[in-house]
Amino acid sequence: MKGLRIVVVLLAVLALALPASAGTLDEVRARGYLIAGVNGSVFGFSMPDEKGVWKGLDVDTARAIAAAVFGDASKVKFVPLTAVQRLPALQSKEIDVLCRNTTQTLTRETTNGLNFVHVNFYDGQGFLVPKKLGIKSAKELDGATVCVLPGTTTELNAADFFRKNNMQWKPVVIEQAAELNKAFFAGRCDVLTSDSSQLAGHRAVAPNPDDYVLLPEIISKEPLAPVVRHGDDQWYDIVNWTVMALIQAEEFGITSKNVDEMLKSKDPAIQRFLGVTPGMGKALGLDDKWTYNIIKQVGNYGEIYERNVGPNTPLGMPRGLNALWTQGGLMYAAPFR
Amino acid sequence: MSEQVHVVKPPVTSVGVVGWLRQNLFNTPFNSLLSLVTLYFLWSVLPPFVRWAFIDASWFSPSQVCRDGAGACWSVITQNIRFILFGFYPYDQQWRPAVAVVLLLGLLFFSRDRKYWSKRLGYAWIVGLVAMGVLMAGGVPGLPAVETTKWGGLPLTLLLSVFGLTAAYPLGVILALGRQSKMPAIKVLSVVYIEMIRGVPLISLLFMASIIFPLFLPEGITINKILRAQVAIILFTGAYIAEVVRGGLQAIPKGQYEAAESLGLNYYLTMRLVILPQALKIVIPPTVGILVSAFKDTSLVVIIALYDVLKTTQTVLSNPEWMGFSREAYIFLAILYFLGCFSMSHYSRKLEMELSTENH
Numbered sequence: 001m002k003g004l005r006i007v008v009v010l011l012a013v014l015a016l017a018l019p020a021s022a023g024t025l026d027e028v029r030a031r032g033y034l035i036a037g038v039n040g041s042v043f044g045f046s047m048p049d050e051k052g053v054w055k056g057l058d059v060d061t062a063r064a065i066a067a068a069v070f071g072d073a074s075k076v077k078f079v080p081l082t083a084v085q086r087l088p089a090l091q092s093k094e095i096d097v098l099c100r101n102t103t104q105t106l107t108r109e110t111t112n113g114l115n116f117v118h119v120n121f122y123d124g125q126g127f128l129v130p131k132k133l134g135i136k137s138a139k140e141l142d143g144a145t146v147c148v149l150p151g152t153t154t155e156l157n158a159a160d161f162f163r164k165n166n167m168q169w170k171p172v173v174i175e176q177a178a179e180l181n182k183a184f185f186a187g188r189c190d191v192l193t194s195d196s197s198q199l200a201g202h203r204a205v206a207p208n209p210d211d212y213v214l215l216p217e218i219i220s221k222e223p224l225a226p227v228v229r230h231g232d233d234q235w236y237d238i239v240n241w242t243v244m245a246l247i248q249a250e251e252f253g254i255t256s257k258n259v260d261e262m263l264k265s266k267d268p269a270i271q272r273f274l275g276v277t278p279g280m281g282k283a284l285g286l287d288d289k290w291t292y293n294i295i296k297q298v299g300n301y302g303e304i305y306e307r308n309v310g311p312n313t314p315l316g317m318p319r320g321l322n323a324l325w326t327q328g329g330l331m332y333a334a335p336f337r
Numbered sequence: 338m339s340e341q342v343h344v345v346k347p348p349v350t351s352v353g354v355v356g357w358l359r360q361n362l363f364n365t366p367f368n369s370l371l372s373l374v375t376l377y378f379l380w381s382v383l384p385p386f387v388r389w390a391f392i393d394a395s396w397f398s399p400s401q402v403c404r405d406g407a408g409a410c411w412s413v414i415t416q417n418i419r420f421i422l423f424g425f426y427p428y429d430q431q432w433r434p435a436v437a438v439v440l441l442l443g444l445l446f447f448s449r450d451r452k453y454w455s456k457r458l459g460y461a462w463i464v465g466l467v468a469m470g471v472l473m474a475g476g477v478p479g480l481p482a483v484e485t486t487k488w489g490g491l492p493l494t495l496l497l498s499v500f501g502l503t504a505a506y507p508l509g510v511i512l513a514l515g516r517q518s519k520m521p522a523i524k525v526l527s528v529v530y531i532e533m534i535r536g537v538p539l540i541s542l543l544f545m546a547s548i549i550f551p552l553f554l555p556e557g558i559t560i561n562k563i564l565r566a567q568v569a570i571i572l573f574t575g576a577y578i579a580e581v582v583r584g585g586l587q588a589i590p591k592g593q594y595e596a597a598e599s600l601g602l603n604y605y606l607t608m609r610l611v612i613l614p615q616a617l618k619i620v621i622p623p624t625v626g627i628l629v630s631a632f633k634d635t636s637l638v639v640i641i642a643l644y645d646v647l648k649t650t651q652t653v654l655s656n657p658e659w660m661g662f663s664r665e666a667y668i669f670l671a672i673l674y675f676l677g678c679f680s681m682s683h684y685s686r687k688l689e690m691e692l693s694t695e696n697h
Contacts, residue, residue: 040642041655048652050417052425052487077486080642085548092551094559178654178663205660207404314657 024228024235025069025285028096033075036062037095040080043201044309044317045101045121054078057308058099061120061226061243064298065097068242068290073297087112090229097239098227103153108227116225117240118247120301122321122330124218125157126196128203131213133190138217142167147180147189149173157220158193181205195222197309197317204314238284244333245291248273249300251324251333256299259292273336280336291336301331400658413662414669417653424489424644433480434492437469441495449684451691485563489644491673493563497635497645498677501570502628508571509578510617514608516579517586527579534576539634542569547641566638574631581623585616618692625685629678636674646673 028034038046038058046056059078066076081089081100090098091113101123102108104116129135138161148155150173162169172189174180181202184192192202196218203212226243228236249255252270254262263274271277275288282288298304305322309315323329350356362372393408396415403410414421423431444465447453473492476482488496515527534542546569551559589612597607617624636647644652650666653659 040644041652043655043657047656048420048425049656050420050653051428052420052423053428077484079486080644082640082642084544085642088548088552092554092559094551176663178660182661182663201657201660205657 024096024232025238028069032070033077034062034066034069034097035077035079035095036065037081037086037089037098037100038062038078039100040078042101042198044197044313044315046078046080046099055308057121057304058101058226060298060304060308061246062097062099064246064294065226065239065242067293067297068238068245068286071287071289071293073293087114090114090227093229096228096235101224102227104223104225113230114227115230115236116223116227117236118243118333119223119225119330120243120246121197121224123195123197123222123224124321125154125193125220125222126199126218127215128184128192128194128199128212129190129215130187131211135215138215138219139165139167141169141191143169144191145170145172145189146191146193147172147174147184148193149177149180150175153220154194161219197315200309200315200317204316234285238286241284242294245273245294245336246298246301246304247324247331248333248336249291249295250302250331251326254295254300255303256296259295263292269336400662403662409665410662411665411669413653413659413665417659420490421646421649421653422490423492424649425487426489426492427481427483427487430475430481430483433472433475433483434488434490437472438492438495440465440469440472441499445499449687485561488563490649491646493638493643494635494645494647496563497567497570497638498632501567501574501635502631504571505574505578505631506624506628508575510582510613512575512579513582513586516583531576531579534573535580539569539573539637540640542573543637543641545569562641562643566641566643570631570635573634574627577627577631578624581620581627582616584623585618585620586612588619589616618689621685621689621692625682629681632677632681633674646670 036059038054038056041047042056044056046054046058049055062076062078063073067073069075079089079095081095081098086098086100086102087108089095099120101121102116103123104119108114109116127138127141129141135141141162146158146169148158148171155171155173158169158171172183174183177198180192183189184202185206192199194202196214199214203209203214206212226239228239252262252267252273254270254274259274262270263276265271265274265276268277272280274292275281275290278288280288281290284290287293299307302324305319306312309317311318319327319329321330323331325332346352350359363369388408390409393406394411395403395406395408396411398406398410398412399416400410400412403412419428419431423434426434444462447461448458471477471480473488474483474485512527512531515523516531518524518527543566546565547562550565554560593611593615594607597611602610636645638645639648639651642648647670650670654663654666
C-alpha cells in the first residue's frame with residue numbers, strides 16, 4: 001500500500017514537473033535521442049538485419065532527422081509499431097516522429113490530428129502476373145482469381161478497380177504476406193495485387209523472377225510520408241525540411257562522398273544550402289551545419305534510395321515516380337532561401 | 338549371423354519380433370488392415386520427410402544455395418540464429434542474454450526436485466534474479482546499459498512466461514479465496530474482476546495495455562511496454578487460475594473445514610494447513626493446462642510489436658533473402674514451444690505422483 005502511495009505521489013509530481021507545452025525539439029534535445037516509430041518488417045523500408053541493425057528508407061529518413069537535430073545520425077531509437085498502434089503511439093507522445101510507410105490521407109491529417117511532411121516515397125497499387133498468361137494490361141483481367149491481403153486498402157482498391165471496369169474477380173484472401181506469396185507462386189491465383197514496392201520484393205524471391213511481370217497500371221495513389229503531431233510547427237518544419245534537404249542535395253549533386261568539396265563551391269545556392277552562408281539552420285532552430293551533417297552521415301535521397309530499394313538491391317525498383325522532377329519524377333524540394 | 342541353430346527354441350512365430358507383431362499388430366483382420374494402412378502411410382510419408390529434413394537439407398549455406406537445393410533450408414535458422422534468439426540486443430553484447438537464459442533454465446532445473454527446496458535455493462533464486470537483471474539491463478561498470486526496448490527473442494518469451502506464470506498463480510489463489518469469502522465487498526470485487534477479465538480475450542487486454550492505456554497517462558510519462566504486456570498477461574492468467582482453484586476449494590468436503598475449526602485454527606491457518614494443500618493438489622492437472630496455454634499465449638505480444646521469439650522469426654521471413662522458408666522456421670518454433678510445454682506437463686505429472694497420498 002505504501003509503495004502504491006509513493007508511486008501515485010511520484011506520478012503526480014512528475015506530471016506537475018513536466019511543462020505540458022515544451023516543444024518536441026526541446027524534449028528531444030533534453031532526452032538526448034530521437035524516438036522514431038517504424039514498421040519493422042518491410043524489407044527496404046524498415047527492417048532489422050541479422051545483427052539487429054535497422055536498415056531501410058524510412059529508417060534512414062529518421063537517421064537524417066537525428067543528424068539534423070544532434071549532428072549525429074546514430075542518436076535515434078526505433079520503435080517497431082503495428083498498423084493499429086502507429087497513430088496512437090504518435091498521439092500519446094511515445095514517439096517523436098512516425099516513419100512507417102504511412103499513406104497521407106485527408107482524415108489522418110484532420111480527425112486524427114496529425115501532419116504529414118514531404119513525401120519520401122511515392123507508392124501505388126499494382127498487379128503481378130505470370131508471363132505465360134500473356135496479359136499486357138490490367139483491363140484484361142476479367143474473371144481472374146486475385147491473391148490479396150485482407151483488411152488493407154489494397155483489397156478495397158482492387159474491388160473498386162474491378163467494379164469500375166465492369167469485370168468479375170475472385171479474391172483469394174490470405175493473412176500473411178509470406179503465405180500469400182507462396183500461394184501465388186504455386187499457381188493458386190492468376191494475379192497478385194499489392195503496393196508496387198511490395199510486388200517488386202515478391203517478384204525478386206520468385207522461383208524464377210523472369211517468369212513474372214508487373215502490369216503497367218497503378219490503380220491507387222499511396223504517397224508515403226513521415227508523420228508528426230498537430231500543433232508543433234517548429235518540429236513539423238524540421239522534419240519537413242530534413243526530407244526536402246535530402247531531395248535538394250541530390251538535385252545539387254551533393255553526396256556523402258563529395259560533400260566536403262562542395263563546401264568550397266562558388267554557387268551561392270549551394271553555399272546557403274550547406275550553411276557556408278549561415279542562416280538556414282538558425283531559422284529552423286538548428287545548427288547551420290545541419291544539412292552537411294545529414295548528407296555526410298546519411299547521404300542524399302538518391303543514395304538512400306539506391307542503398308535500400310534501388311535496382312541493385314533484392315527489391316530492384318526503378319526510380320519511377322521517385323526520381324527527381326528534373327528526371328521525370330515527383331521529387332521536388334522547395335528552394336532553400 | 339550363423340544359420341546353424343541347434344538349440345530348440347519356441348516357434349519363431351510366437352516369440353521375438355514376429356511373435357510381437359502377430360500379437361499386437363495382426364491379431365484380428367481389422368487390426369491387420371489398420372496396421373497395413375498405417376505402414377503404407379508411414380512408408381509414403383517418412384522417407385520423403387527424412388530426405389527433405391535431413392539428407393537433402395542445407396544447414397549453414399547462404400540462401401541462394403537453399404533455393405537451388407531440394408531439401409529443407411535450416412540455414413534460415415542458423416544464419417539468423419542470433420537475431421531470432423536475441424532480437425535487437427546489441428550484437429557484441431549478446432553473450433549477456435545468453436548467460437541470463439542459461440541461469441534461468443538452470444535455476445528452473447534445480448527447482449524441479451522438491452528435495453532441493455530449501456532456504457538455500459531461495460537465496461539462489463534471489464541472487465540469480467538479480468544477476469539476470471544486471472546482465473540484461475547492464476548499467477554497471479563493464480556492462481553498458483541496454484534498454485528494455487532492445488530486449489527481444491527468447492529472453493523476452495521466457496521473461497514474459499516465467500514471471501507471468503509465477504505471479505499469476507498466487508494472484509489466482511487469492512482471487513479464488515476472495516470469491517469464496519463471506520465478506521460481501523471482497524466477494525463482489527473478486528467476482529467482478531474474474532468475470533470481467535474472463536469475458537475479454539487476451540488480445541484485447543494487450544491492446545488496451547499498449548494502445549489505450551498510454552493515452553490516459555499524463556503527458557511525457559510512458560510506462561515500459563514490456564511491463565505493460567507483462568501485467569496484462571498476469572491479470573489475465575490470474576483470473577483463469579482463480580476459477581480452477583475455486584473448483585478445488587469446492588471439492589474439499591465440509592468436514593475438513595469443520596475439523597479445522599474444531600481444532601481452533603483461525604481462517605489463515607485453516608487455509609494454509611488444511612484446505613489449500615488439498616485443494617491445490619486436486620487442481621494440478623487443470624492448472625497446468627492453463628499455464629501451458631498461457632505460455633503459448635505470450636506469443637500474442639506479437640500484435641503489440643514486442644519482438645518475442647515468434648516475431649523475430651517472422652521478421653527474418655520477411656527479408657527477401659529468406660522469404661519462402663516459413664516451413665523450416667515454423668518447425669523450429671514448434672520444437673521450441675513444444676520443449677517448454679512438454680517439460681511443464683511432464684513436471685506436473687511427476688508432481689502429482691509425488692504428492693499422491695494414496696497407497697500404491
